[in-house]
Amino acid sequence: MSTVTFRIFRFDPERDATGRYQDYQLALEPGITLLNCLNKIKWEQDATLTFRMSCGSAICGSCAMRVNGHSLLACKTQASPLVKDGVIQIDPLGNANIIRDLAVDLEPFWASIRKVKPWLMPDSADNPEKERLQTPEQYLKIDNSTTCIMCAACWSDCNALEVNKKFVGPAALAKAQRFIHDTRDAKRVERLEEISEANGVWNCTHCGECSTRCPTEAKPLGRIEEIREAAMAAGVHDNNGARHVLGFRETVGKRGLLDENYVPVRSVGFFNIPALLDLLPVGIRMFIRRKNPPVIPHSIEKVEEVRKIFSRFEELRKE
Amino acid sequence: MFSHDVLIVGSGLAGLRAALELVGSLDVAVMTKVYPSRSHSGAAQGGVAAALSNVDKEDSVEAHTFDTVKGGDYLGDQDAVEIMCSDAPHAIFEMEKFGCPFSRTDENKIAQRAFGGHSFPRACYAADRTGHALLHTLFEQSMKNGGKLHIYSEWYMLRLIVEDGVCRGVVAMDIKTGRMEVFHARTVLFATGGYGRAFKITSNAYANTGDGITAAYRAGIPLMDMEFVQYHPTGLYQHGILLSEAARGEGGYLLNADGERFMSKYAPKKMELGPRDIVSRSEQTEINEGRGTGPKKDYVLLDLRHLGREKILERLPQIYHLAKDFIGVDALTDPVPIQPTAHYSMGGIPADNDCQVYMDEKGNHVRGFFAAGECSCISVHGANRLGTNSLLDALVFGRRAGKKMLQATHDTPWSPVNEKRELDAARRDVHELLHTSAREDMNTIREELKTTMTNQVGVYRIGEEMEKANGKIKELQARFKDVRVDDKRENFNTNLIEALELSHMLEYSELIVAGALARKESRGAHARTDFPTRDDENFLAHTMAFKNKEGGYELRYKPVKITRFKPEERKY
Ligand SMILES: Cc1cc2nc3c(=O)[nH]c(=O)nc-3n(C[C@H](O)[C@H](O)[C@H](O)COP(=O)(O)OP(=O)(O)OC[C@H]3O[C@@H](n4cnc5c(N)ncnc54)[C@H](O)[C@@H]3O)c2cc1C
Ligand code: SF4
Ligand code: SF4
Ligand code: FES
Secondary structure, eight states: OOEEEEEEEEOOTTTOSSOEEEEEEEEOOTTOBHHHHHHHHHHHTOTTOOOOOSOSSSSSOTTEEEETTEEEESTTSBSGGGOBTTEEEEEOOSSSOEEETTEEOOHHHHHHHHHTOOSOOOOTTOOOSSOOOOOHHHHHHHHTGGGOOOOOHHHHHOHHHHHOTTSOOHHHHHHHHHHHTOTTOSOHHHHHHHHTSTTSGGGOOOOOHHHHHOSSTTOHHHHHHHHHHHHHHTTOOSSHHHHHHHHHHIIIIIHSSOOTTHHHHHHHOTTOHHHHHHHHHHHHHHHHTTOOOOSSOOOOTTHHHHHHHHHHHHHHHHO | OEEEEEEEEOOSHHHHHHHHHHBTTBOEEEEESSOGGGSGGGGOOSOEEOOOOSSOTTOOHHHHHHHHHHHTTTOSOHHHHHHHHHHHHHHHHHHHHTTOOOOBOTTSSBOEEOOTTOSSOOEEOSTTOHHHHHHHHHHHHHHHTTTTEEEEETEEEEEEEEETTEEEEEEEEETTTOOEEEEEEEEEEEOOOOOGGGSSSBSSOTTOSOHHHHHHHHTTOOEEOTTOEEEEEEEETTTOOBOOTHHHHTTOEEEOTTSOOTHHHHOTTTGGGSOHHHHHHHHHHHHHTTOOBTTTTOBEEEEOGGGOHHHHHHHOHHHHHHHHHHHOOOTTTSOEEEEEEEEEEOOBEEBOTTOEEESSTTOOEEEEEEEOGGGEEOOSSTTSOOTTHHHHHHHHHHHHHHHHHHHHHHHOOOOOOOHHHHHHHHHHHHHHHHTSOOOBOHHHHHHHHHHHHHHHSSSEEOHHHHHHHHHHHHHHHHHHTTBOOOOOOSTTOHHHHHHHHHHHHHHHHHHHHHHHHHOOSOBTTBEESSSOSOOHHHHSEEEEEEEOTTSOEEEEEEEOOOSSOOOOOOOO
C-alpha cells in the first residue's frame, strides 16, 4: 500500500480570514474509493474535517467536490488513479460560497433549478383515471435528462457561470429539457420562450465542461443543444441567441462567409439601440487590440462548396 | 420557536407525498437532514408494485394481496395489506400524472417486470432508478407548491415532544449554523426512513440511522417488530451497495464456486426469483458450507452475461456502472461478486391504517402523531417485505397520512409547549456529548457495533450468539458515555451529528437483539438455527418494545390481524 498525501482545502468563514490547505497522509488500500478515504481521515485523523455524503452509492448527489481542479462524486471514484506526484488535492465545488471546508452553499443552485419551473404542466383536460400513453421512443427522449442527481458538479465547473452569476446553469437546463421534450407537457412553447431569454439556454458557451464532469447520463451540453434545436424549430427566434444562429446561417448560407460584424448586430437586433450601444465598447476594445474582424469580410476560396454543404444541411434538417 | 400547523420530518417518498396532500389547505413544513432530493428513497432501483395488469392480464389486486401476506410469512396485518394493494394502481397513476418518467411497454403503457415473491410481473419501473424517478417527481411537485410549502433542508431533528399522550412538536438543529429551535405543531408526521446502518454490510445510506424511531422511543412510544431486518441477496461484495433485484427479474443467475445455479436446491420453482429471505439464506448456506467463491470463499456470483450487452445496458445500466465503478467488474464479461446485505427495516413506529401512532399494544393512540414509510410499522410487510412493496408503502401510506392529517389537524387544538424546558433538554444532550471524558473512539465503537450486528444478528441467528451480541451492545453503550467528539464548533458539525446518530444505533440495536432473542421461532427474515420452524401458536404476534423508567426495556405482544388468508407453510 502506497502512502498518499491528501491536500484538502480547509475554511471556516466564521473563524478564518482565508482558506488554507491541510495535508493528511493515508495508505491507500487497493480498490478504495475517495469517499472512503475521506471518511478514514475524518474518523481516524481529524474529526473536524467537514464534507457532505449520504448514500455512498452515486445516487444522492451529496458528495460532489473538486479533485485536482475538477468536480466529481467522491463515492463512486477510485482513489488511486487520482494520485498525481503522490498527492490528491481536494477543494470544494466551484461557483459557490463555502459554508465550511468542502461543504458549499447550494441555495443559488436550487434557486436556479426552480427558475425553469421544473414540474410537469399537462393539459388541464388531461386528468386520467389510467396512465397517459407514451411510446418507448418518446420516453427515451427524456431518459438522459431524468438521470440527473442534482449533485452540482456541472455547476461547479461551468465557464459561463464563472463570468455571469445570473446564468441559469447546466443542471437547470438539463432539467428544462426533460419537460420541453416530455410529450405529456402542454407548455412546450412557453417554456422555450422563457428559456431563450437572457441568462438562459443561449448563454452557454459550449465549453462542454458540464458534460465532462456530469457523473450521470444527464450530460447537460447535449440537453442544451436539444433545447436550442427545439427552440429554432418551434420558431422561438425573438432573442439574441436565436438571432445569432439565424445571423450565422444568413451570412454563411447566403454569402458563403462568416461576417463577424453582422452576426453580433443581428443577434441583438438591428433596431435594438441600447443593446447595440452595449456592443460598442466590445468592438472598440477589439479594435484597440487589433482583434476586430475586417470591415469588409474575407471572401473565401471555395464559396460554392460551403454553400453546397449548407444547403444540403438545410435539406437534411427539413427531412 | 417556529410554528406550523403540520410538521413532517423526512422528505423521502412518504414525507413528500404526505406534504402534497396537505399543502394549500394548511401551513405545512417539511424538515430533512439532507436536501429532499437526497433522501434515501432515491436509491431504490428495481420498481414499485401495482397490479396494473399491463403485462399479464391475469394479475389482480387479490393476487398482490396474497403474495404480500405469504411473502411476509403471515406476520403482516392483512387489513393493512389489502389497503395497500388496492390503492396501488391509483398511487401509480397519480405519480404518472405528476410526470414520473416510467419506462413503457410496446403498447405505450407503464412497463412492468417480474420481482421475487410476486406471482405476476407487477413492478412498475423507470429503468433501474425507479426510486430516483419517483422522488424527483415528488420534489418537482413540492417546488411547484414552493411558496406554500416550507422546506427546512439540512435541519436535524433531535427530540420529539410528547406530553400527556399528546404530540406537540420537535426540537431540531440547523446543521449549517448549529442553532436549535423548537418546532411547534398541531400534528407531526415522522417519515424518517429505515435503520439499516447498524449493520456492517448494508445497502443503506449513511443517513439511515433510525433517528426517528429512536426519538419516538425516547419519548415513550413503543417500537414494533424491530427484530425483522431484511437481508437482500445481492449486495456488492464488501460494499453492501445494492444490485437491484431487477437483475434477477431480468433473468440474472446466481452461481456458487462450482458454477452451479444453486437456487435449484432451495426454490426449484421460483429459482432466483424466490423471496429475499429465502434467497439470502440460500446464499449464506452455500457460503457456510464452503461453496463460496474467492480466496476467502465468502461470496457468490451474480451472472448477467447471458442477457447480452443490449439488455444489460438498457434495462440495468445502474447495476452495470455500480459494479464497474465500485469494484471494477465489467458485468458484460464477468460475473459480479455479491453477498447478502442488510437492506430494509420491517419494524418501526407502530401505526394504524391511517398512520396514527399507537402508544401501546391495546390500540390507544398518541394524539397528533403520525408515522409513514420505512420508519413506520403498519405491518404491511410482516416478517419479510417483497421487493417493490416499500416504495408502494411509502406512496400509499404517505398519501393516507396526509389525508387523515388534513382532518385531524383541524380537530386538534394547539397544545402548549414548554419551549425553554425542551430546548434545555436538547442542549443538555448535545453538551454532554461534547464534554465527555473523551476516552473512547467513536469510529471503533461504531465498527464494533456494526460487526456485531452483521455477524451475530445477521441472516442466520442463534440464541447463544445473540446473547453475546446483547452483552457487547451493553458494553458499547457504556463506552459511548466516554466517547470523543473532537469537533466543538457550532456550524456544520458533522462529527456531532455522527455521534448523535451512533447513540441512536446503539439504542435501537439493543431492541433488535431483544426482539430476536425472545422470538423463539423462524419466520420470514428472522431465521434461527436453534428454532428452525415457524411457531404460530406462540409467535403469530407483533413484538412491542417499551422503554421503561430505569432505562431498560420491556417486551409485550400484540395479535396479528388475520382477515382472509389463514397461515400456511410457505413454499416456492
Ligand atoms: C438501495 C436500495 C434499493 C431499494 N430498492 C427498492 C425498490 O426497488 N423498490 C422498493 O419498493 N423499495 C426499495 N427500497 C426500499 C425503499 O427505497 C425505502 O424503503 C423507501 O424509499 C423509504 O422511504 P421513506 O420515505 O420512508 O424514507 P427515506 O426516503 O429514507 O427518507 C427519510 C427522510 O428522513 C429524513 N431524516 C431522517 N432522520 C432525520 C433527522 N434526524 N432529522 C431530519 N430529517 C431526518 C432524511 O433526511 C430523509 O429525508 C430500496 C432501498 C434501498 C436501500
Ligand atoms: S457547456 Fe455551457 S453549460 Fe456546460 S459548462 Fe460549458 S458553458 Fe456551462
Ligand atoms: S446534470 Fe449531471 S453534473 Fe449536473 S447536477 Fe445533474 S447529475 Fe450533477
Ligand atoms: S454519497 Fe450519494 S452520491 Fe456520493
